[in-house]
Amino acid sequence: MNTGTNMSPEAARYVIGIDVGTGSARAGLFDLSGRMLAVAKRDISLFKEAGSIVEQSSSEIWNAVCSIVREVVTSSGVNAGDVIGLGFDATCSLVVLGEGGQSLPVGPSEDANRDIIVWMDHRAVDQAERINAQGHDVLRYVGGRISPEMETPKILWLKENRPQIFRAAWQFFDLADFLTWKSTGDLARSTCTVTCKWTYLAHEQRWDPGYFRGIGLDELVDEAFARIGTDIVEPGTPLGEGLTTAAAEAMGLKPGTAVAAGMIDAHAGGIGTVGIGGRPEKNLAYVFGTSSCTMTSTSDPVFVPGVWGPYYSAMVPGMWLNEGGQSAAGAAIDQLLFFHPASADAASKASEMRIPLPVLIADAAAMRTDNNSDVVRLAEGLHVVPEFLGNRAPFADPHARATVVGLGMERDFESLVALYVAGLCGIGYGLRQIIETQAGAGADVEQVVISGGAGQHDLVRQLLADASGKPVVATVAEEPVLLGSAILGAVAGGAFGDANQAMMALTKVDKVYQPAEGVVAGIHAKRYAAFKTLQACAREIRAL
Ligand SMILES: Nc1ncnc2c1ncn2[C@@H]1O[C@H](COP(=O)(O)OP(=O)(O)O)[C@@H](O)[C@H]1O
Ligand SMILES: O=C(CO)[C@H](O)[C@H](O)COP(=O)(O)O
Known part of the structure; x- marks a missing residue:
């Protein structure tokens, strides 16, 4: 076993990566060669309401996390004492806790269990627009x-809509930072979360008080940022004294087990993949789940209007990150299929087979052609710009909406397959547009x-390569996002010097999907070209 460490190779040592996505929490137990020995998953609830409200419960997520960690330890048969570290990644959702860590209701339901404003919640569009109108320098x-x-x-x-909750809040956490606090009692925030989602300037190691005062959040400055983070550390830094007794008991692990400062889920996917070939700057990490994220690393900052960043050291230590993607990706395919008359029948067949509906359709599409690249022919005349939840990049336009062109009178399963293929092409063209920009x-x-969960199917990978015009590489790790968070746990547990070293050692190529040439290209x-025309046309229509 090549551990890339100076510790004895024969010692049995393991790490656990925990990934909290939008729809589920997963845990994976790995050895130090990056082999996953056990995995467990729990679905988590999403509470949706009018007004673009999407909420979750931190206690539900915490309980799910504890039970899946317990499950991977038990099912792998590994000794709890041989687990040397835990890493967390999670969606960039906002957790709001009052004094003593009690949950506060973030929305009009007044249900205190609903203490998370989920990343995809667009209730703050107006606030974002007012902030943008000010044009503060941190927006660069x-x-x-x-x-x-x-x-x-x-x-x-x-603050503007629920002032009593704003006042009562003891801490505002990114979800990954909440999970590490809950595990260790340490309030440290990860450079990854606060730089990418809170305007912390990691390249200068500071908050910008002028930004917070300018937008009307003076209180946070007056309190010296005590509610949003004063101790900001690199992902992988061991926190507190490791697992508290209560957390260890809930997880079936030993108190004191090292817990790493965490990451946002997309960034863990990046750490789990971009080490390929030892050249992170040449690899775009594409994390295809409920949303999609495109993660690009550079040595010097690159300013790309409409693409988040550049963020210093937010993913690969010491490198700058540009993050694009689409707010709805897997979720956009789900939404698209939902509208089709044949989807209910297909969904019940998929549920009998215990596979997701898109997987059933992808399998069916693959069976209809000799090779996966030819599948595009099934969608002839049908075009989808799948921007159901706005355009995250390169237009940074939360108001954009989806467009479907070319629908006929068909209601059968074949036309459902065609719609799926057209939707997937749309996801691929969005990727191509970001790469070009x-x-x-x-x-x-x-x-x-x-x-990411939506990137596991052969057909999806091939279509993305064909639509984007770039080779799509799959890694040996079946769950690269979990590997990414396990890497953080391995760094915190002392098995690697830093995440750079660990990702170079643990990420390996499994298969490369080359983009089609000739007629299919x-x-x-x-x-x-049709995709860009439709996108522009939809913008023009909105402007009328
Ligand atoms: N073959 C597929 N084609 C398209 N979408 C898929 C496919 N398989 C799964 N998905 C979608 O991927 C999303 C789930 O991805 P996952 O990474 O598990 O989610 P998250 O981490 O956001 O909870 C769902 O929207 C699901 O419908
Ligand atoms: O904004 C993001 C990362 O910066 C993610 O898209 C968001 O956290 C949701 O992730 P997922 O689609 O994997 O559930």
Whole structure:
């Protein structure tokens, strides 16, 4: 076993990565060669309401996390004492806790269990617009425009709409930082979370008081940022005294087990993939889950309007990060399929087979052609710009909406398959548009390294390669996001010097999906042109 460490190779040592996505929490137990020995998953609730409200419960998530960690320890048969570290990643959702850590209701339901404003909640669009109108200098480091998915517009929304909750809040946490606090009692925040979602300037190691005063959050400055983070540390830094007794008991681990400062889920996917070939700057990490995230690393800052960042040291230590993607990606495919008359029948078949509906359809599409690249022909004449939840990049436009062109009278399963393929092409063209925009600004990549639940299917990977025009690389790790958070646990547990060293040692290529050439490449070029025309047309219509 090549551990890349100076510790004895024969000692059995393991790490656990915990990934809290939008729809589920997963835990993976790994050995120090990056092999996953056990995995467990629990679905988590999303509470949706009118007004773009999407909330979650931190206690539900915490209980799910404890039970899946317990499950992987038990099912792997590993000795709890041989687990040397834990790493957490989570969606960039806002957790609001009152004195003593009690949950506070963030929305009109007044249900205190609903103490999380989920990243995809767009209640703070107006606050984000007002912040953008001020044009403060920190916005240069979030792609020029703050997104309503980030935390400062959400906190401002709370102050303006639920002042009693804003006042009563003891801490505002990014979800990953909440999980590490709950595990260790340490209030440290990760550079990853606060730089990417809270306007912390990691390259200068400071908050900008002028920004907070300018947008109307003076209280946070007056309190010397005590509610949003005063101790800000690199992901992978061991926190507190490790697991508290209560957390260890709940997880079936030993008190004192090292817990790493965490990361946002997309960034853990980046750490779990971009070490491929030892050249992070050539690899675009593409994390395809409920949303999609495109993560690009550069040695010098690259300013790309409409693409979040550049963020210093927020993913690969010492490098700058540009983060794009789409707010709804897997969720956009789900939404698209939901509208089709054949989807209910197909969904019940998928549930009998215990597979997700998109997987059933992807399997069916793959069976209808000789090779996966030809699948694009099934969607002839059908075009989808799947921006159901706005355009995250490169337009940074939360008001954008989806467009579907080319629908006929068909209601059968075949037309459902065609719609799926067209939707997936739309996701791929969105990726291509981001890659082209970034290349134009000086951040060029050679290949896409894929992770996330929606990126596991062969057909999806091939279609993304064909639509984006870049090779799509799959890694040996089946769950690169979990590997990414396990890497943080391994760093905290002392098995590696830093995340750079660990990711170079543990990320390996499994398969490369080369983009199609010839006729199929020509089809995609035309479809991409159609995609951009439709996108522009939808913008024009909105402007009327
Ligand atoms: N083959 C597929 N094609 C398209 N979308 C898929 C496919 N498989 C899964 N998905 C979608 O991926 C999303 C789940 O991805 P996952 O990474 O597990 O989510 P998260 O981490 O956001 O909770 C869902 O929206 C699901 O429908
Ligand atoms: O904004 C993000 C990262 O910066 C993520 O998209 C968000 O956290 C949701 O992730 P997922 O789609 O994996 O659930």
